[in-house]
Amino acid sequence: MPVNLKAPVAEHLHAVAGLRIGSTEAGVRKVHRKDVTVFLLEEGAAVAGVFTQNRFCAAPVQVCREHLASGNGSGGGIRALVVNTGVANAGTGEQGLLDARRTCLELAAQLGVQPQQILPFSTGVIMEPLPVDRIVAGLPAAIADAKADHWLRAAEAIMTTDTVPKAFSAQAVIGGATVTVTGIAKGAGMIHPNMATMLGFVATDAAMAPELLQQAVRTLADQSFNRVTVDGDTSTNDSFILMATGKAAHAPITSLESADGQALMAVLRSVAQRLAQAIVRDGEGATKFITIRVEQGSSVEECLRAGYAIAHSPLVKTAFFASDPNLGRILAAVGYAGIADLDQTKIELFLDDVHVATRGGRNPAYREEDGQRVMRQSEITVRVQLGRGAAVDTVWTCDLSHDYVTINADYRS
CATH class of the missing domain: 3.10.20.340 (ArgJ beta chain, C-terminal domain)
Incomplete structure (x- = not known):
């Protein structure tokens, strides 16, 4: 049982304008469970991420780094994320990279974008081949399922040994407009800083300069996911992604040190820390x-x-x-x-x-x-x-x- 951690309620998770999420059962490792999720971003969104410090990093981590770098470091061209659970696609050599890239290629073709505009993520058993055909076959259903309010479905779909889904949402008034932040994470074991062993996805509709996003995600990671540990085991797949759709009706934030920048970081930090602490509260076998x-x-x-x-x-x-x-x-x-x-x-x-x-x-x-x-x-x-x-x-x-x-x-x- 998790320590003082309740499952989230879908109605308490705010939709983020400019983002839709869909999940499906693809049979990646087990049947009758959601295991493939897509995040679909409208054009103009910015994306940044930080990843595991494990030198034996998984194929999707390598591909994510390449695709974010191809967007001049800002991730401004990223249009979708695809996440599978069950198989980590780590310790899979060159074939693992080919499989991660094929997943991006297939999703890009269905969305009418470029493969470099897709970020892939995997979590699960290490050193098993990714059942890429099953994932590709499930993509149309995941896309068809995509809705703005499917945060809880996504939180459930990315779980492995987690006992409850992890999702939190918060809002704040910034520049006279209501700004929303919602995020999900998974993780219960192999949890150790740099990064904590987890997948985390946080989105906001705040309008901010894309070049600030990487600074923001590193700061948030250091204040949240890099402050938790369950067992001291650093994973091969750790990823924390921050997305900003820019749909909120306020002047773009150009400095994190400004009043609006500090207000945004405060609400982002609140969600990130709650997610990080939820991972510890749901640590494998944890009672305290x-x-x-x-x-x-x-x-x-x-x-x-x-x-x-x-x-x-x-x-x-x-x-x-x-x-x-x-x-x-x-x-x-x-x-x-x-x-x-x-x-x-x-x-x-x-x-x-x-x-x-x-x-x-x-x-x-x-x-x-x-x-x-x-x-x-x-x-x-x-x-x-x-x-x-x-x-x-x-x-x-x-x-x-x-x-x-x-x-x-x-x-x-």
Whole structure:
């Protein structure tokens, strides 16, 4: 069961003018489930993306990078996205690239655009050939299904080991006009920053200069999807795409530092962070959602080193699953995080409202029953003070349970 995460309601997801979405059952890996989705953009939309840092990246990631680059880096010519679940098309060599390109070619022919105007995405089992004939056969039905309000159908269609679809929507008044932001994501395992192991698609009808979009998507990724981790395993297929259709009735935003630019980034960040946190809440086998806030670092990088060390530690994560306040494990993780000249006598550790450690050792006032009270909660905040400066940053993670092993042991069955 996901941690305090409910399935979205279709009526709460706002349509984004200039974008239609359709899904179909193509039988990519399993029958009787939606597994191919298309996003259809009207001419003039801008698209930007960031992708996995795994050097063994999937064929669709390679093709996406090529097609975005062919649009002079702005993605201004992209007219459609096609997403399949079930097979990742990773570890498939030259044939995988041919299959990803054929998917683009076939969809482009049906839409009357160029193959370079299509972005392909895949998620699922690695090192299996993409059943491209089934995907191509399903494209007409996906196109016919395309409607502006099909966000929830798309969120369901891109799921793999997710237990609930992930979709959020928000609106804000910018430049006197109502601006909409809606997004979906998938991910539950192989979740690790740069990117988190996921597919994420966020769209807005805001009018913004195309050259700002790449800056915006990188900033958003760093503030959301690059702040979550489930198991420390970086995927081959991670992709986060931002689309701006320009249909909102306000003056085009030309700077992210302007008042309108900051207002837009705030609503985009809200949706992106909710999607990123939903991935952790639905982490494979997760029973607890954990916020790790590292304060008083000499730099943000230093805070993240400590935060990720705690979040990735199997000993820390299993202690949270067991509700066992074996909290010395957290201090040990901070100690091996690679922070130069760390003075352990300045470390303070808090578990929600409980002051666990002070000056690098057990707080004399700390009682184990207080720690256990917090550990039993479904949502927990770990706060570490390094005593080195004023930098602060946060990562989100979950516990590690028996079910994580079961889910991944049985993944291909």
